[in-house]
Amino acid sequence: MPPAIETDGLTKRFDEATVVSGIDLTVPAGTVYGFLGPNGAGKTTTMRMLTTLVRPTSGTARVAGHSIENREAVVSEIGFLPEEPPLYDELTAREQLRYITDLRDMDGDDRIETLLDRLDLAADANERVGTYSKGMKQKTALIQALVHEPSVVFLDEPTSGLDPRAARTVYDLIGELTDRGATVFLSTHILPVVERLADTVGVLSDGSLVAEDSPERLTHRAEEERTLEDAFLDVTSERPVEAQ
Numbered sequence: 734m735p736p737a738i739e740t741d742g743l744t745k746r747f748d749e750a751t752v753v754s755g756i757d758l759t760v761p762a763g764t765v766y767g768f769l770g771p772n773g774a775g776k777t778t779t780m781r782m783l784t785t786l787v788r789p790t791s792g793t794a795r796v797a798g799h800s801i802e803n804r805e806a807v808v809s810e811i812g813f814l815p816e817e818p819p820l821y822d823e824l825t826a827r828e829q830l831r832y833i834t835d836l837r838d839m840d841g842d843d844r845i846e847t848l849l850d851r852l853d854l855a856a857d858a859n860e861r862v863g864t865y866s867k868g869m870k871q872k873t874a875l876i877q878a879l880v881h882e883p884s885v886v887f888l889d890e891p892t893s894g895l896d897p898r899a900a901r902t903v904y905d906l907i908g909e910l911t912d913r914g915a916t917v918f919l920s921t922h923i924l925p926v927v928e929r930l931a932d933t934v935g936v937l938s939d940g941s942l943v944a945e946d947s948p949e950r951l952t953h954r955a956e957e958e959r960t961l962e963d964a965f966l967d968v969t970s971e972r973p974v975e976a977q
């Protein structure tokens with residue numbers, strides 16, 4: 734089976750600034766890739782290239798077997814929960830989600846109801862999105878990213894604004910996605926979650942991939958027992974953590 738995501742020298746420059754610099758990464762199908770990096774490292778820009786929202790300056794990538802040049806083919810295979818999800822304030826959650834399944838020309842009503850139930854949003858799903866709390870909007874956007882059962886899912890801080898119960902449901906959903914063979918590209922600053930869920934962790938710093946390994950190997954690289962947070966601080970700093 735071809736990798737779910739494969740990049741070759743993926744690079745993005747904005748004017749003079751290189752914000753993503755020659756990234757080579759491979760994500761096998763059916764796995765969770767934890768994508769870490771300090772603020773401004775280039776994670777969102779990388780995700781925007783992989784989801785065809787921004788064109789790379791150079792380099793290439795394939796997602797779900799399609800070149801990212803082929804926007805329509807990639808978009809048909811992926812789900813994306815961006816940092817600032819696109820929702821229509823004047824629609825209800827149910828209308829918003831039906832709009833998405835209609836756009837994708839699918840009969841998704843059962844799946845919409847199942848996900849609304851799972852995320853405890855069913856009772857409010859006929860209220861307008863504009864009246865929702867941050868967490869309720871996040872739940873709506875998350876369902877929007879998953880409703881069409883995509884084979885590759887990009888999640889940018891999926892539990893942002895969610896209460897602990899809803900966050901737990903999201904982690905369960907991520908596990909269910911990979912159980913059925915889907916791939917999850919997960920960007921978050923919540924390192925214990927990455928430690929628990931990710932098969933592979935990639936750390937981006939100043940636009941470059943500075944470390945890539947399993948969470949276990951990243952945390953056991955040094956002699957003594959470390960957390961993923963220690964490893965993260967180490968590979969994203971000029972000096973090793975121990976020397977500070």
Ligand SMILES: Nc1ncnc2c1ncn2[C@@H]1O[C@H](COP(=O)(O)OP(=O)(O)OP(=O)(O)O)[C@@H](O)[C@H]1O
Nearest residue numbers: 747750752770771772773774775776777778779816
């Ligand atoms: N459209 C743009 N024009 C110019 N610079 C941009 C643009 N988009 C992003 N950048 C710059 O690219 C760099 C990387 O931004 P990006 O949003 O990809 O980082 P990030 O790793 O997602 O950060 P965070 O963890 O804070 O969300 C930043 O310096 C940002 O200012």
